[in-house]
Structure formats: C-alpha cells, structure tokens
Amino acid sequence: MHDVIIAGGGPAGLMLAAELRLHDVDVLVLEREAQPNPAVRSLGLHARSVEVLALRGLLDRFLEHGQRYPAAGRGFAGLEGPAVELDSDHDYVLGIPQPTTDRLLAERAAELGAELRRGVSLDAFEQDADGVDVVLDGGARLRARWLVGCDGGRSTVRRLAGIGFPGEAASTEWLLGEVELDGSVTPEEVARIAAEVRRVHRGFGIGPAGGGLHRAVVPAASLAEDRSVPPTLEEFRTQLRAYAGTDFGVGSPRSITRFTDATRLAERYRAGRVLLAGDAAHVHPPLGGQGLNLGLQDAFDLGWRLAADVAGWAPAGLVDGYEAERRPVAEQVLRLTRAQSELLSPEPGPQAVRQLVGELMQLEPVARALAERISGLGIRYAPPAGDDRDDDPFDLVGRRMRDLPLGDGRRLFDLTHGGRGLLLDGTGTLEAEGWTERVDRVTVAGDDGSALPAPAVLLRPDGRVAWAGDDTASLVRALERWFAAPTGAPL
Ligand SMILES: Cc1cc2nc3c(=O)[nH]c(=O)nc-3n(C[C@H](O)[C@H](O)[C@H](O)COP(=O)(O)OP(=O)(O)OC[C@H]3O[C@@H](n4cnc5c(N)ncnc54)[C@H](O)[C@@H]3O)c2cc1C
Incomplete structure (x- = not known):
C-alpha cells in the first residue's frame, strides 16, 4: 500500500511528489505518456513561483536554464502600465520552456526518492474509508491512502470522483x-x-x-x-x-x-480520499501565463498538509484547508484570464473597455494591483474557519514573506529547504515547548540588518505566515492550530 498515488506526471504532480518526499511519504506517480511532453506550452514562471523554487533551494538549477525578464514586461492583455517594483528579490518573470521545467521537477522528485512510472495510466478507482484502490490500464491494481488527480484539464480522476467542472465551454x-x-x-x-x-x-x-x-x-x-x-x-x-x-x-x-479558451473550475477539490491539483482542478485560456504557476502553487500548499495527515498528526481541517485556500485563488485567476480574453476581442464594446483599462493602468496603484495578482505575490489566504483576523495585529497572517537577512549571515530562504515550520523569534523571550519534531526555531538579531516585519513570526512549511506577534500564549494557539498538540520535546 502506498501512502499517496498521484495520477499525472506534469508540473503539478511532480512538484507534489517532491514536496511529499521531503516528509518521507511513500509516493508513486503514474504518467500515461511513455515520454516527456515536448510541447512548449508554458514559457515562464512568475515571481511567486520563483520564490517557491527559492524556498526549496531549487532556484539555481532553474536559473541556469532560464532568462530573467524584468517585471516591467508584465502586461495585461497586451496593455502595459508603468514599471512597478514589488517587494521581492525575485521581481521578474523567469523565461523557461515548459519541457525544461517539467524535466527539472522530475529530476528533483526522483532525487528525493519519488517513483515516476511512465506509460501507465489510471483507468478506474474505488475508495473506502481507509484508502483508494486504483486500476491501471491493463488491469493491475494498486492501493494508496490518498489519490491525487494531477492528470490535466481532461482529468480522469475528476470525472470518476464525480466532481463537477462547471464553467464556460470552449468558443475558440x-x-x-x-x-x-x-x-x-x-x-x-x-x-x-x-x-x-x-x-x-x-x-x-x-x-x-x-x-x-x-x-x-x-x-x-x-x-x-x-x-x-x-x-x-x-x-x-x-x-x-x-x-x-x-x-x-x-x-x-x-x-x-x-x-x-475553455474556462472551468472544479466544484470541489476533494471527494473523500481523492484530491485534485493543477489543471485537473482549473482550466482557462493561457493569457498571462498563469496555469502552470497555479498548479505548482497548488502542489506547494497541498504537499505538507497531506504529509501531515499521512504521518498521523494533521490537526482537524488541515487537509480541507487546501481547497479553502487554493480554490479562491483559482477563481481569481479565471477572472483575470477571462477579463484579458474579453479585452482582446475586436468588438466595439470590449475595445472601449480596453481603452479605459489601458488608461487606468497608467495609474501606479492600478498597475501595482495587477502586477501583484499576475505575479502571485499579492495572494493572501483567508484565516481558517473559526479564526479571527483581528487576532493579527501585524496584518501578516496568510501572506507570503519575502527573503530576509537574519542577522547572522543567513537568509530566511536558506532555512526553508526541508519544508518544516519555522519560528523566527526576534524577541528571544518566547517560550513554546514541544514542537521540535515539526518546527525549527531561529533567534533573529534585530539590530544588525534583520528586517523581520513583526517581533516574531511563525511560518508554515509553504512560507506563509501562520502567526505574527510577541506573546507566548497566542503563539502556542497558532502552533496548535497548524502543527497540532505538542509532542513533548522543548522547542
Ligand atoms: C499554449 C499554452 C501556453 C501556456 N503558457 C503558460 C505559461 O506561460 N505559464 C503558465 O503558467 N502556464 C501556461 N500554460 C498552462 C500550462 O501548460 C498548464 O497549466 C500546466 O501544464 C498544467 O500542469 P498540470 O501538471 O496540472 O497538467 P499537465 O501538464 O496537463 O499534466 C498532466 C499529466 O497527466 C497525464 N495524464 C492524463 N491522464 C492520465 C491518467 N489517466 N493516468 C496517468 N496520467 C495521466 C498527462 O499525460 C500529463 O502528462 C499554457 C498552456 C498552453 C496550452
């Protein structure tokens, strides 16, 4: 029995496999095609995806094969606004053809011990309370605790799971x-x-x-x-x-x-022990180069949650938090691409809107808002059900954090390669015992170059802020919320 079977060895499936392997999850990727897809669909990665690679120490190998284009080139339906600087070391588009991205992700997953079985397709599955029986073409059967459909826009997993895919049919x-x-x-x-x-x-x-x-x-x-x-x-x-x-x-x-130009969104991302990620969950026209970025970040959000469930410590709602966070992001991308395709229409109505949007884009805040959406840097996840945003005095929870110097010669993104939680303590006074199995702690010296945006910050394995503050009681609440009850060892 495998822990996780992933159907589809595209970028979403491969990224997910690598993230799961960071936590020793037994993962098998089934890929229908015997050979990698040579078609260059995606031409590049936006800033948040580049940060995701940097968070795992993968960026250098991508930079070797890609070219950085300054973010000034980030257009919207071919319209350009003034150049805006976003708060990231990676405020650029990394031009890299999809077959290279796919290859580098496959190499990474293999290095970490994921098995990619090519020339094998998932034909059917049945699930029960404990796992999923997967039937391959040819009739062989495999069992796993979880099945993730990363099998693209015409996902077999989505169809067999009975998950609807409403939206607009293709017109062109x-x-x-x-x-x-x-x-x-x-x-x-x-x-x-x-x-x-x-x-x-x-x-x-x-x-x-x-x-x-x-x-x-x-x-x-x-x-x-x-x-x-x-x-x-x-x-x-x-x-x-x-x-x-x-x-x-x-x-x-x-x-x-x-x-x-079909535009569709899965009505849910989970059916029992079956989940969807990447194009299997959302399709839209390729305007603005969003799809692969979206899938990569789906996988980044899902990996540690699923690994926590497999390891047996996931707090209630952790796996469901994946859909709660990522489906609204997909909704926004669908709107963004839908709007762009409308602006490209030669009809007089859309042309008038195009002119107006082009004029508004000359305003810096408008250009910035669009750049934050397109780059993915502006994404902020809503608090989990039951949490209150008022409990966030530094207005950071749910946001990503940029790379930072930590005052001891190291930088933040040097400490996130293993996909664990991370407490950045600029106070030196926080007391939280019992989470060392899941969370690392670093004391940040505030007066020699560190730029922590709050006295202390707790990061999730995907680089998102889980908590920011200066008192132990609220820190402990956040640790329990995201990393479950303490296991006893002092942090
Ligand atoms: C023209 C074009 C340009 C694009 N440009 C960009 C861009 O610039 N930036 C960007 O971010 N995105 C872009 N995209 C979108 C991007 O290519 C996709 O979003 C991305 O490939 C989705 O990744 P995925 O892993 O979800 O699915 P896919 O890449 O589709 O991979 C799914 C895999 O599952 C396999 N599979 C299917 N069914 C089964 C089964 N039953 N069993 C086993 N395996 C199965 C398939 O063989 C495939 O390898 C573009 C797309 C197009 C068409």
Missing part, C-alpha cells in the same frame, strides 16, 4: 506548433507579416523559439470534435495561409497541439 480553438521554417520567407518578412496579422487577430503569433525552431499560434478552423487527436501539419499550414496569406514554409514539427 488555437493550433500551437513548434516547427522549422524552410527559409522561403525571410526573418524580416516573418516579423512584418506577424505584426500585421496581430493588428486584427491578437491571438496570432509566430517567432523564433530557439534551437532553430519557430513557435506559431493560429486560430483553428473550428473546435475539434475529438481533442485528443493532434492536429496535422497540413491543418496547421492551411490555417497559417488563411490568416497570414502564407504558411511561412513550416515543416519538421517538434510538436503541434491544440488549446482552447
């Missing part, structure tokens, strides 16, 4: 190809034609993608009847000719895929 479909050009159209002409077509059809694009390839996006002729059938090269060429008057001499595709 696009073809995305990574292809070689035969040189019959000069690079200058490619750029000129692309700019001209984009004036009318903002969803069109073609440009160099590195490695001698070009990435091209063009609307499809209609919605595919069977979306699991990949588009043909001829279909792709036909659409390029229809929109640009030339097929640019495209050939030798590395990948041609389809995507749509």
